[in-house]
Amino acid sequence: MDHIQSFLQSIVIFLLGIFLTACSGMLFTSIDVLRPAKVNFPEDVNHLLIVNNSRPQPHTYGHTTELFDESNEAVSIETDSLALFSLASLSEAMAEKEFFSSIHLMHESIKKDSSFSEVTYPDRDYLVDLCRKEGAEGIISLNRIIVNDKLGELYDMSQALYIAYLEAIYDYNWSVHFPAKNQIYSFAAKDTVYWESESYYRERAVNGLPDRRDALIDGALISGRRSVSKFIPYWEQSDRYFFKFQDKKLKQGFDSLYVKNWDAAIDIWTDLLEKTSRKSKKIKTAHNLSVLYEIKGDIQQAYDYSNQAMDVYMDILLFDYRSILFVVQQNEFLRKRLAEMSLLNKQLGN
Known part of the structure; x- marks a missing residue:
């Protein structure tokens, strides 16, 4: 489909437009998310x-x-x-x-x-x-x-x-x-x-x-x-949040994040998630990995880590209410994106 190829060539990869802003206990990032159109055009409509x-x-x-x-x-x-x-x-x-x-x-x-x-x-x-x-x-x-x-x-x-x-x-x-x-x-x-x-x-x-x-x-x-x-299909800007807390491994991951070395940050935080015994750290680290995988475009893996953060939360008695709102919001964002993926693939001829 000629029109699909031309459209894809005109897309600027959203990773290049990412920026990070620190706030108390959180790190804010803005990403561009591709949303499906309301109408599906057959592939032979050029x-x-x-x-x-x-x-x-x-x-x-x-x-x-x-x-x-x-x-x-x-x-x-x-x-x-x-x-x-x-x-x-x-x-x-x-x-x-x-x-x-x-x-x-x-x-x-x-x-x-x-x-x-x-x-x-x-x-x-x-x-x-x-x-x-x-x-x-x-x-x-x-x-x-x-x-x-x-x-x-x-x-x-x-x-x-x-x-x-x-x-x-x-x-x-x-x-x-x-x-x-x-x-x-x-x-x-x-x-x-x-x-x-x-x-x-x-x-x-x-x-x-x-x-x-x-x-x-x-x-x-x-x-x-x-x-x-x-x-x-259109691009829509959407906000995402990373958790910050006192931990050397977490800081090392952010150092890689600032230079857009996503894989290095993932390796560091995956190791942190496996080794930490504190459930509050597990929730926040799993959530951070979820956001990272979404940035990389692996929505399924992002959703899996988001579900992991949710599962740990369900097993904990006390957790900061404001923090869990970001975890739940991320999980809902990803659930919606996964539901849209088949529609997007159809509209883009994939």
């Missing part, structure tokens, strides 16, 4: 078509203003081009990922009825003909986009500060079609974009917000780009 199957909402629908000295007021905002901007942003973001060989966007709406809120799917025969004409094997259809936005204000008494805000919630309905296989997958999604302005003067706070129509267009661009994670 050319994708994106279509607009939506109608714009009325100008008076979904826009409210609520200021201190005014009642809740509906206002009129022209939002006819939201679908166009959102899809253009999505198309550009997906092309940058190089997951598919080609992505083509149809700008004109193909929706036959005039309802902006009711979801109707494109006719299959029409999509079959469209795929033939455009040379596509799959189609992403935007069937609805509605924005509900509110302009309001708050007052922070502790800071004597006025805060004006604009919150826009974008309501999407998507469908993915594989006409040759007579398959369709549909889902709804929401995304929120928020603007804020603050000042010691109320009028300045309100005037500091962007033009409302321009902001809603910017929001459509932002949410459109974010939507790429629905269709292509």
Whole structure:
């Protein structure tokens, strides 16, 4: 699959981006975790078509203003081009990922009825003909986009500060079609974009917000780009924590960790885990090994060590409550990652 190979070549190995920050009794690290997309594309889908199957909402629908000295007021905002901007942003973001060989966007709406809120799917025969004409094997259809936005204000008494805000919630309905296989997958999604302005003067706070129509267009661009994670596996930054305690072996392992010598740190801490008799040290060392193996990409081994830390915890009467939260959290992270692995492998063609 050409699109899989291109995508894999564009991935930067997350080990290079790892950094460590010390805090009391803990060492914080941030890693990038690959998450599966919401949709699974068949392996033979290399050319994708994106279509607009939506109608714009009325100008008076979904826009409210609520200021201190005014009642809740509906206002009129022209939002006819939201679908166009959102899809253009999505198309550009997906092309940058190089997951598919080609992505083509149809700008004109193909929706036959005039309802902006009711979801109707494109006719299959029409999509079959469209795929033939455009040379596509799959189609992403935007069937609805509605924005509900509110302009309001708050007052922070502790800071004597006025805060004006604009919150826009974008309501999407998507469908993915594989006409040759007579398959369709549909889902709804929401995304929120928020603007804020603050000042010691109320009028300045309100005037500091962007033009409302321009902001809603910017929001459509932002949410459109974010939507790429629905269709292509994506990287997500996640926090992990190492335990620190007084032990020479532990310190030696951290010395190797700081220079990214993962194998040396694993050897040192594995020896520590086998030789220590203190259960609290066993829990923390097994947890540290779990995080290390996750950094190396061995999720199963990471999960095994995490389970070992959990097993020792269940056999101990007293243990720091705050510490066990990190152990339980790590175990849940890894359980979820293992569950996602088969889905990721399928999406990446492995």
